[in-house]
Amino acid sequence: MNARLLPALAVLIWSLPALAVLPGEMLSDPALEARAREISQDLRCLVCQNQSIDDSNAPLARDLRLLVRERLKAGDSDQAVVDYVSARYGDFARLKPPFQPNTWLLWLGPLAVALAGAATVAWRLRRRTGAAAPAPPPLSAEESARLARLLDGQE
Amino acid sequence: MIAEIGHFALVLALCVALVQATLPLIGAARGHAGWMALAGPAALAQLGLIGLAFAALMHAYIVSDFSLLNVAQNSHSTKPLLYKISGVWGNHEGSMLLWVTILALFGAAVAACGHSLPPALKARVLAVQAMIGLGFLLFILVTSDPFLRLDPAPLNGNDLNPMLQDPGLAFHPPFLYLGYVGFSMAFSFAVAALIEGRVDPAWARWVRPWTLAAWSALTAGIALGSWWAYYTLGWGGWWFWDPVENASLMPWLAGTALLHSSIVVEKRDALKSWTILLAILTFSLSLMGTFLVRSGILSSVHAFAVDPARGVFILALLSVAIGGSLLLYALRAPALKAGGLFAPVSREGALVINNLLLASATATVLIGTLYPLFLDVLNAGKVSVGPPFFNATFVPLMIPMVAAMVVGPLLPWKRADLAGALTRLALAGALTLLVVLIACWQRGGPSAMALAGIALAAWAVFGALAEWAGRIGLFRLPAAESLARARALPRAAWGMTFAHAGLGVAIAGMVGASAWVDERILTARPGDVIPLAGYSLSFESVGEATGPNYTARRGRFTVSRDGHVLGILEPEQRHYTVTGMDLTHAAIRTSATDDLYLALGDGDGSGALTLRLYHHPLVPWLWFGGLMMVAGGLLSLSDRRLRIGAPATRLRAQAAATA
Numbered sequence: 001m002n003a004r005l006l007p008a009l010a011v012l013i014w015s016l017p018a019l020a021v022l023p024g025e026m027l028s029d030p031a032l033e034a035r036a037r038e039i040s041q042d043l044r045c046l047v048c049q050n051q052s053i054d055d056s057n058a059p060l061a062r063d064l065r066l067l068v069r070e071r072l073k074a075g076d077s078d079q080a081v082v083d084y085v086s087a088r089y090g091d092f093a094r095l096k097p098p099f100q101p102n103t104w105l106l107w108l109g110p111l112a113v114a115l116a117g118a119a120t121v122a123w124r125l126r127r128r129t130g131a132a133a134p135a136p137p138p139l140s141a142e143e144s145a146r147l148a149r150l151l152d153g154q155e
Numbered sequence: 156m157i158a159e160i161g162h163f164a165l166v167l168a169l170c171v172a173l174v175q176a177t178l179p180l181i182g183a184a185r186g187h188a189g190w191m192a193l194a195g196p197a198a199l200a201q202l203g204l205i206g207l208a209f210a211a212l213m214h215a216y217i218v219s220d221f222s223l224l225n226v227a228q229n230s231h232s233t234k235p236l237l238y239k240i241s242g243v244w245g246n247h248e249g250s251m252l253l254w255v256t257i258l259a260l261f262g263a264a265v266a267a268c269g270h271s272l273p274p275a276l277k278a279r280v281l282a283v284q285a286m287i288g289l290g291f292l293l294f295i296l297v298t299s300d301p302f303l304r305l306d307p308a309p310l311n312g313n314d315l316n317p318m319l320q321d322p323g324l325a326f327h328p329p330f331l332y333l334g335y336v337g338f339s340m341a342f343s344f345a346v347a348a349l350i351e352g353r354v355d356p357a358w359a360r361w362v363r364p365w366t367l368a369a370w371s372a373l374t375a376g377i378a379l380g381s382w383w384a385y386y387t388l389g390w391g392g393w394w395f396w397d398p399v400e401n402a403s404l405m406p407w408l409a410g411t412a413l414l415h416s417s418i419v420v421e422k423r424d425a426l427k428s429w430t431i432l433l434a435i436l437t438f439s440l441s442l443m444g445t446f447l448v449r450s451g452i453l454s455s456v457h458a459f460a461v462d463p464a465r466g467v468f469i470l471a472l473l474s475v476a477i478g479g480s481l482l483l484y485a486l487r488a489p490a491l492k493a494g495g496l497f498a499p500v501s502r503e504g505a506l507v508i509n510n511l512l513l514a515s516a517t518a519t520v521l522i523g524t525l526y527p528l529f530l531d532v533l534n535a536g537k538v539s540v541g542p543p544f545f546n547a548t549f550v551p552l553m554i555p556m557v558a559a560m561v562v563g564p565l566l567p568w569k570r571a572d573l574a575g576a577l578t579r580l581a582l583a584g585a586l587t588l589l590v591v592l593i594a595c596w597q598r599g600g601p602s603a604m605a606l607a608g609i610a611l612a613a614w615a616v617f618g619a620l621a622e623w624a625g626r627i628g629l630f631r632l633p634a635a636e637s638l639a640r641a642r643a644l645p646r647a648a649w650g651m652t653f654a655h656a657g658l659g660v661a662i663a664g665m666v667g668a669s670a671w672v673d674e675r676i677l678t679a680r681p682g683d684v685i686p687l688a689g690y691s692l693s694f695e696s697v698g699e700a701t702g703p704n705y706t707a708r709r710g711r712f713t714v715s716r717d718g719h720v721l722g723i724l725e726p727e728q729r730h731y732t733v734t735g736m737d738l739t740h741a742a743i744r745t746s747a748t749d750d751l752y753l754a755l756g757d758g759d760g761s762g763a764l765t766l767r768l769y770h771h772p773l774v775p776w777l778w779f780g781g782l783m784m785v786a787g788g789l790l791s792l793s794d795r796r797l798r799i800g801a802p803a804t805r806l807r808a809q810a811a812a813t814a
Contacts, residue, residue: 022676023678041543042543050398091537097544110522113518
């Protein structure tokens, strides 16, 4: 019962009705609403198990969704809205962690692993082809004669 | 009484595991045939005993024996039989018991089918298996006993979480565990090979079927879990980069790499040391996945401390298993002789790229999953790592992986001509371009990411077909000749074509689900007609319905297109009476190319209901592609080259016959 138990338990934390964004919350301007949805997908529902506020039906997520829409109506840019929320709730509220000293390892780690792996492969291939370079000793007279017979189809 | 027999059987299994983990190992070291031979019967005895314990727990669930704490907490007498059975593994204690049952199953399979294995290798493999079993059995008996009694017994149980009462979820954990535990075979073979100090193509051939079986099961398990999330959670998402999902994705990625690198060991006697390391890492990730989820550490660092005995035991077990095997690797791997040489552009080279990218992807998921935990423990801040992070890091690694996947099988071993291989893919490339143009025209200039995804999907499918067509000389040779060649094609080759094309099909589904989804959220009342993506849904009525252990509000919608009625959708909002929980049960209409997805929400009191409606193009392909990958794995598993033992034994038999 592995991979799903936690989200299933998290249901207990979600409030009961199962729909997230409700018709009443939505902005009448479709362009603004689309931006609100985009932003909501990158903001974490703080009381949930790894859910965005767009996916969650917890009351707090609803409050945050309304807040995002309020800020957008006030004319904030997308980045300004995210900054506004993370200024109040911390980096924890951002599903895309900012690039800063305590996340350098997070953002650069995958790249570092891939580069280190590629370098190791390149180094080993070079070393091994280098080791293989010494040509095999030339054929002895007897071997050459046998090869000639073989090529002639006599053997 | 039956529960006590089950409990006692577990204790006996622990004793047998202790014997199986030690004596055969000593026997193998000293060349004592009798001690080595002990491993086989011991493994069979373990299966019998652990199977008995599992059956005892299942019996308690089926007859609803609420005098068992575990049953009382997770079952209810009104629960349908299927969920009484699946409830056995729908909780911590039971799922751990399922884990060791599957472990015992694999051990017994080696004991029963491993006739071609050299006795010393067989003894060592089974001894390592028993060590794993020892750890898990101790864990169950000491901290997670499913057979604890309750006095007085309650009249009824607390019921299973309604989200888990679902056929998709009934089969998801067994498949997942078949995968996780299946990788223990590769691990045991790797550790045994390290102890022996010998890895050769025959070894790779023995390991391969187990890895294939585990990989197929894990693929099926992940696909089932994702499908379940899709239709249950009510908004049509299928992957959330949730730590719990990542825990199953990591062994899958590493296992995929292992599957490919072991081909190189088998065919070319190269990459041996790396393959051994991958086998160890894959199972370590499986162990970590099991325990990350089981310990509760993912939900919060503090949950770990709620039950210190369990947490500390888990940590100790992980350290011993992973640390011990890696230490053995560090000591013994340098002694492994390097095998066949190859040029960078070659089949081997392509498989190295595959391994490099898959290993980097595994590391990416690992870093992303553990990073918040790591910062929290160090008190260095709280961050969330969600889908945007993985989309930005994981996806760029997968793009070259899939692109290279198509070219690799066309390259010969040792040294290859890249230009020649690409020429043979010219048609596949042209068709890919065509698909991208059609997608552009159909969807009206979709995002670059979606286009890249569709290009990749088409490239994978057409590339796999091109490779297959090349093998059988389709259109190049007379049809009869091609047919004869297709018949003679090894099952493993068919398996590869299926699995590679299946990945392409699944990618198309992913693109459809994430980039081309059409969503409508609205309030409607009976009589309303709602248009969506060419379909029209008419809201007929809403009424009450009753299930075995829930009551529901059920809506009735007629789906039509161009005036033709296509079907009825009946989404429900269920209320589970025992747990008091509500659950949406979405109604989905699946066609060959799209899904219509409808979830019911609350009423506003005036008779109108909130609805969520989605049109998901290509989504069915996601599961179909997964199915193709599983089929590919199973086809490859049925290859007769894997069933008849290693060539060495046949050669020896031939030599004996001619002598």
